[in-house]
Amino acid sequence: MGRPQDPTIRPRLLGEIQQAMQGSTLSSVTFRGLASELGLSTYSLSYHFGSRAELIDAILEGTIRARAELLGDQDLSTLTRAELRVFLRDGYPLTLQAPYAAGVRMQFEAGALERIDPDMGQRIADSHAAWASQFARWFEAQGLEAARASVGARALADALFGTQFGFVLTDDRDAAAAAAELAIEAILTHLLGPDAA
Numbered sequence: 001m002g003r004p005q006d007p008t009i010r011p012r013l014l015g016e017i018q019q020a021m022q023g024s025t026l027s028s029v030t031f032r033g034l035a036s037e038l039g040l041s042t043y044s045l046s047y048h049f050g051s052r053a054e055l056i057d058a059i060l061e062g063t064i065r066a067r068a069e070l071l072g073d074q075d076l077s078t079l080t081r082a083e084l085r086v087f088l089r090d091g092y093p094l095t096l097q098a099p100y101a102a103g104v105r106m107q108f109e110a111g112a113l114e115r116i117d118p119d120m121g122q123r124i125a126d127s128h129a130a131w132a133s134q135f136a137r138w139f140e141a142q143g144l145e146a147a148r149a150s151v152g153a154r155a156l157a158d159a160l161f162g163t164q165f166g167f168v169l170t171d172d173r174d175a176a177a178a179a180a181e182l183a184i185e186a187i188l189t190h191l192l193g194p195d196a197a
Helices: 009-023 029-038 042-049 053-072 083-093 100-111 123-141 146-170 173-192
Strands: none
Touching: 009 029, 009 042, 009 100, 029 053, 042 053, 042 173, 053 100, 053 123, 083 146, 083 173, 100 123, 100 146, 100 173, 123 146, 146 173
């Protein structure tokens, strides 16, 4: 019978891996390369993460979890229009600051590769779908019928993910935040009419 695994090691290793990957690409991830950079054996990494696909999934799950923790576990459907605007306006720029910015870059790399590289899994597509679902529930709570709410939710999720991609390309946080705020307001006004407030 083997020794029981210390539950603190994997999260600590994952933090070190994410730090080491600040300037690396997911497509270049190997156990050997990471082990060398971190001063570990490849056995240690494979013991804690199993396979390259599991390692990449853990890295991406960590970036998505960090964003969720940053924004809070909020049920958007309970927010008023003004509260949603504040939640997005205040929360969005935070996702572009260190250490989250590297996670945004990794998520876009993974999202671009998910359809062609099975090691990338579906985590980013699932994250996009989860945001779109949250926004759809919010639009329905505002009185939109389901089909229109679904289109609006997709537009809002695409706008936020898209402006984050613009940030990845330009490294201009202020421009990305301004573009996101404009897109949010345009989508809300188009679907719900001018704000009464």
